[in-house]
Amino acid sequence: MPFKKTNLSEEKTFSVKDAAHMRIGVLVSEWNEEVTSALLTGALSTLEKHGVKKSEIFVQYVPGSFELTVGASLMADAMELDAIICLGCIIQGETRHFEFIAQAVANGITQVGIQYNMPVIFGVLTTDNYQQALDRCGGKHGNKGDEAAVTAIKMVDLRWNITA
Ligand code: DLZ
Numbered sequence: 001m002p003f004k005k006t007n008l009s010e011e012k013t014f015s016v017k018d019a020a021h022m023r024i025g026v027l028v029s030e031w032n033e034e035v036t037s038a039l040l041t042g043a044l045s046t047l048e049k050h051g052v053k054k055s056e057i058f059v060q061y062v063p064g065s066f067e068l069t070v071g072a073s074l075m076a077d078a079m080e081l082d083a084i085i086c087l088g089c090i091i092q093g094e095t096r097h098f099e100f101i102a103q104a105v106a107n108g109i110t111q112v113g114i115q116y117n118m119p120v121i122f123g124v125l126t127t128d129n130y131q132q133a134l135d136r137c138g139g140k141h142g143n144k145g146d147e148a149a150v151t152a153i154k155m156v157d158l159r160w161n162i163t164a
Contacts, residue, residue, distance in 0.1 A: 016150055017157040020051035024058070024152055025081045027071045029088035029124075031064040038137035039087040039123060042145030050153055065090050065124055066101050069108025076116040082159070083152040084112075087145060088124040089133050102126045119155030123148030 024047055028040050040059070047057055058079060062071040065088030072084050086109055092098045105124055113120035123144055127133045135141045 016050050016153055018051045019047065019153045019156070020053070022052050022082045022153065022156050023056045023080060024052055024149075024156075025072075025075045025079060025084040026057060026059045027068055027075060027084060027086045028059065028061050029063070029065045029068060029086075030061055032089035032091060032130075032133065035089040035125065035130075035133045035137045036087050039089070039125070039143065039145035039148070042138060042143030043085055043087060043123065043149040044145075046146040046149035047153070050149075052153075064088075064101070065105050068105055068124070069112060072109060072112045072120050073115070076112060076118055076120070081118065082156045083119040083121065085121045085123050085145075085148045085152050087148065089137075090124060090126045091130060091133060092126075092128045098126070117159075119152055119159060121148045121152045121155070123151075 026040065026043055028036050044057065048054065060071060060075060062068055068086040068088055072086055075081065075084055090098055090102050106122060109120050109122050125133050125136050125144060136144050
């Protein structure tokens with residue numbers, strides 16, 4: 001059943017498939033570490049809540065969100081994974097860095113997914129300020145790490161069960 005909610009942290013358990021046999025990579029940007037570590041906490045607890053074994057979750061770090069693309073490509077190449085969740089936090093500043101990085105990461109993650117025919121999930125916050133980021137990593141707007149984990153499970157299920 002399609003869902004209309006904008007906050008997937010509240011996604012009901014019954015609509016997410018059992019993820020017991022999934023192998024999931026989680027790639028975390030160290031930039032804005034307070035936020036990305038909270039996204040990671042959310043993603044890990046949601047993966048485990050839906051049955052992914054701790055031993056089948058592989059966490060790696062990259063320096064900044066810009067490196068998520070190559071990091072995801074390296075992970076996809078080196079490991080037998082069913083999906084990769086990319087977690088990052090890009091905050092609008094005075095420079096145009098924000099737009100360059102956000103655009104590059106969105107495009108890059110999409111390309112890695114297509115290249116490896118694997119769900120590569122965009123769990124990257126792109127916010128105007130730090131408070132908005134805090135609101136989305138366990139604050140009043142939920143935890144987007146949870147949402148990225150739910151999305152990964154749903155996409156692996158699609159990958160495994162898609163029929164012509
Ligand atoms: C350089 C930079 C800036 C200005 N801002 C952010 C940010 O808000 N979030 C983030 O994840 N990374 C940022 N970076 C670092 C870049 O992602 C990248 O690590 C460097 O440009 C080196 O390639």
